[in-house]
Amino acid sequence: MQGTVAALLAEIVGTSAIDPSGNPGVIAVHPDGEEQISQICRLAQDHKWRLVPRNRPLVQQNSTPTVVLYTDKLVGISEYAPGDMIVSVRSGTPFEALQDSLRTKQQMLALDPVCDSHATVGGLVACAAYGPSRVGYGVLRDMVTGMRVVRADGSVIKVGSKVVKNVAGYDLPKLFIGSHGSLGIITECTFKLRPIPRHRTLFALTGSATEIARIYQEIMRRALSVCALELVGAPQSSPSSNSDDWMLLVGSDEVADAAQALQAQIQAIDGRVSLEIMQNSQVAEFWNRYRQELIPAATVLRVQMAPTRMVAFAASLRQVLSELGISVKWSLTLSEGVGKIYGHDRDPKNVETLVNTVVRQCQSTMASSVIEALPPEFLWTQPMMQSPRVRESELRLMQQIKDAYDPRGIFNPGVYARGM
Template identity: 25%
Template sequence: MVLSTAAISQQLIPIVGPEQVLLLSEASLLSAPEQILDQGALPTYIVYPRTQAELAAVMAVAHQQRWRLLVCGHASKLHWGGLTQQIDLVVCTQGLQRVVAHATGDLTVTVEAGLSLATLQAKLAPFRQHVALDPAYAETATLGGLIATRDGGSLRHRYGSLRDMCIGITFIRADGQSTKAGGRVVKNVAGYDLMKLMTGAFGTLGVIAEVTLRLYPLPEVSQTVVIGGTEADITALTRILLKSTLTPMAVDLLSAAAIPSSTVEGELALAVRFQSVEESVVAQCDRMLKLAQGCSSCTLSGDLDTDFWQQLTQQFWQVPQPSALVCKFGVLPAQSTQFLAQFDRYCQQQQITGWGRIYAGSGTGVLRLEQEGIGKNPSPGVEWIRELRSHCQNAHGFLTVLDAPPVLKRSLDVWGYPGNALASMKQLKQQFDPHNILNPDRFVGGI
């Protein structure tokens, strides 16, 4: 069903006003809808609610009319996950941008979900506080989108994942009812832990409207030690580091192609970031360099430190391209270096340009592969995914395709979930969204 002008005028404009309902063709938000939609006509309209009450009212109408919705913030990660079908209306939450409460002494902040992470960090900076995340597309990503996709980054080594940082949430159910869980204080054990349920659900269980996040003090100094070496060298060094008393903020393993230029050389590299008071950072970097004696190494400070991590992130998270695919994966941490070395060898054998990055403490990471032509002929890409997914599963892990040309996504299961919880997931979906109107087909098993 494609919404008519009459339906919009009668039901949505009275809720949000005529200036907040636009033709999708006139909105710059979805520049390439074919990256998201699989079948059926494109939705005609996009609606921008400005308050949580307006969002709830829009959801109530959509539920009553059985409109299938595509929900987004700034759409920076809409090309992740499965292709959706037969969407009737796009609902954009970027109008929800209030900072509801900032408890500086308690190190918590409550904000609406349409606020971008970059804007929130700028608001927190004068208080010497920050949200400890370094996700993909950090300049445009909204808080709601980050939680929906569970996108964190390298800083999870020290601060934990988004599930640990989100201590309260308000979301709008498929029927338009507002639901709250958690609270605004760190030590809060009341009610069901719906924060963890909503984190990583790709907007299929409800529309996130407001979140309360744990904050951390901004560090005084930041330095990074980058070490290059053989697979055996980096394996041994990583094991020693993770068992030591050193307290790095980030510990990333990099494949050879992913090592930023003008740093180090080697089969693999280890990037270790320390952030604290100056005396502690200098002492820990010196100790790290002593552990790495015999390997290629360098220390980055100030702008060089910042530029290194920005370059590393941008290398993996570029604008979607028809010649590239990006995967999130996980293996046992003890097998991280072995997997990266296997990945490099596989890319060389297949003549693929490939970059690999693993967060050493958790064993999760990102792969990016590029080769001209996979946007037209998906067969090679499908075979790469099958091979790499097999390697991950043999290492007791997983591999999920986040970004890929639509023709490739249609040719495989992007999630590749081998577990036994799919039936439970579908039951939850049925309870939260019985008519399947929220981001249909985007999640595991076509949820």
């Protein structure tokens, strides 16, 4: 079977662009453009293969042949208008390479996800990646104005546009952002850009969960203008912290005078916390260390709930995990009610304990949980997304959309609820 699949793919991309995996039934293919992707999609639909867009190895979990489609040859900026602050880029372009190119014009894609140097633009869009700066700059749904997508039948559709002000028809790009490759293969994205801030300040407040929660509520009550409001575990290297402490990161990308005014307001909030202030290069160095600590995580779980409950949820879950001997790292965007839990332990038993514990805690508090990453060798048979808040009517609508765009279910099956 695997030889037949490889032979059919070779007719499209050539034998040099096919990489048989060490896993039975899995074949990696590297098309060099949109036309080859279209042909592969038509072939997969005709033969009912699983087609998985991915940039890391895949472990086969069923008998259906799987074609892992890499977009590493779809690279480069296809159009860039610095004056309009708009860029169109092919989906296989490394995110870091895009930011490097934009930096020459003092511009940026205002996105700071936890990802390694191999992360691609299309992959980040498909996963709806985000980082702490979403508080000030928004998420990819606010940045993507258009894209090109290859459908299951091989047709190429253009959704959105290459202009910021576009009110024509449905805002279809939002449908594909966060779809995890389950509706089509993204081949190009168009983004709105931002100027690189001239001054950056980061306030790190360390204290107990009770104190951090009170300070967070006061920041929200005063409607302070911030670009980041992230809760992380307090570094144990800090002499003033203990194992129960948390660190609240409050970021500002405003001019120096505005940052000083924000500092005065933060210091005016009475609380038993320690305060560290970082500026410019120190801020960049801190966020780089933050990402480097989280990138190696083998297990990544995303949780979502009411913002007012996040600190209490995290404190309770941390206590439960500690009693189970499970160590994790935290990154919770408090004002958005969304966060991620990173586990570095690859032991299957500990991975299972971590996942089950987080899922149960979420279910007991009417919170949502999504499994974003697991060790490749760990087999998980439950739905990757579990949300008690998703109604049956919403699940039916999701299934109808999936059926409309992917009637034979070839695209990345099983990444959503109900095996979608």
